[in-house]
Amino acid sequence: MHTGIWPWPTNSLLEEALLHVEQSLVRTTKVRTWSSVLKLSTENELISSASISEEDADAESKPFALAEVPKRRHVWTETAREQHKQACKAKGKLTLGQKLEIVRRHEARDPEDHKTQAQLAAMFGKSRSAISKILRPENISKLKKISDTGIHPGVKRFSPAQHPELEKRMHQFALEAASRGACRRAQLCKIAEAIAKEMGILNFRATHGWYSRFVRRHGLAKSPRENAASPELAANATNETDLVRGSSSSSNSSLVEV
Structure with missing residues (x-):
């Protein structure tokens, strides 16, 4: 006859209950461990993919390394070669009067009288670098001082x-x-x-x-x-x-x- 009071569990029942609890805890721990492993692997994959993407982006942003192209040799035309030859081998140097004339024409304000360095080089048969040297301010001053002393223009x-x-x-x-x-x-x-x-x-x-x-x-x-x-x-x-x-x-x- 049931008295309304639960019977006290026996030792076997307690052991069985404890076993179930222990197994549940083990399963829970394993699940958590696997979850952590999966989470860590996922994060590593994301980091790796992000680093790869950054490397790709850097590679795309960097200009391509161009191979050094060998310099092409200057090809002389017959006309250019002849002009260069005449300018380099022109006999004699310019006289004082010619140098003063170069200065005068380059400083002239009249458009019809004014000449550029290239035009003066062609006119006097000299290279443009030689004309440029004559037209340096310090050389112009020197030429004018020489002329003022009465030096013959020839x-x-x-x-x-x-x-x-x-x-x-x-x-x-x-x-x-x-x-x-x-x-x-x-x-x-x-x-x-x-x-x-x-x-x-x-x-x-x-x-x-x-x-x-x-x-x-x-x-x-x-x-x-x-x-x-x-x-x-x-x-x-x-x-x-x-x-x-x-x-x-x-x-x-x-x-x-x-």
């Missing part, structure tokens, strides 16, 4: 004067003396030393070498052809040379470029 090379103002005054005196007639070398040298002393130049000596360079610079020397045509004049030139305006003689000793 000279290509000259020995630089140590005293430009003395050179300028002697140039004016020489022209005036030549216009009146003849001027002896001794007279010119004496006047040069007197003017130098007046200007306070104490270390100046009007030697024969100075005289020879002076008349060449200013285009006042007789040409070798004129001296050869007149033996008397050639003899006099070795002693008391007359100062006469003529073409400048050429000499390479102790000369510098204009």
Whole structure:
């Protein structure tokens, strides 16, 4: 007869219940472990795929590495080769007058008179780099100072004067003396030393070498052809040379470029 009170479980029932609980816990732990493993593997896959995507994106954003293309050799046309040859092998250097003309034409404001560097190179048979060098501001200033001292525009090379103002005054005196007639070398040298002393130049000596360079610079020397045509004049030139305006003689000793 049922008294309304549950019977106390036996040891076997308790053991069976504990076994069921233990098995449930084991199953739960395994499920959680597998879930963690799956989650971790999924995260690793996502990270790997993300890194691969970034690498692909970087690779796409980077420009392709181009192989070095060998430089092509410059192919000369016959016309270009001839022009280059003429510019490089042009005999003689430009005179002071030609250089001043290049400066004048390049600085000219009149469109009809103004010339570009390329046009000047073609006009004077020189390379464009040579024209560009002449037109540098420091070279333009140098050319104008040389011209102001009275240097003959036909000279290509000259020995630089140590005293430009003395050179300028002697140039004016020489022209005036030549216009009146003849001027002896001794007279010119004496006047040069007197003017130098007046200007306070104490270390100046009007030697024969100075005289020879002076008349060449200013285009006042007789040409070798004129001296050869007149033996008397050639003899006099070795002693008391007359100062006469003529073409400048050429000499390479102790000369510098204009």
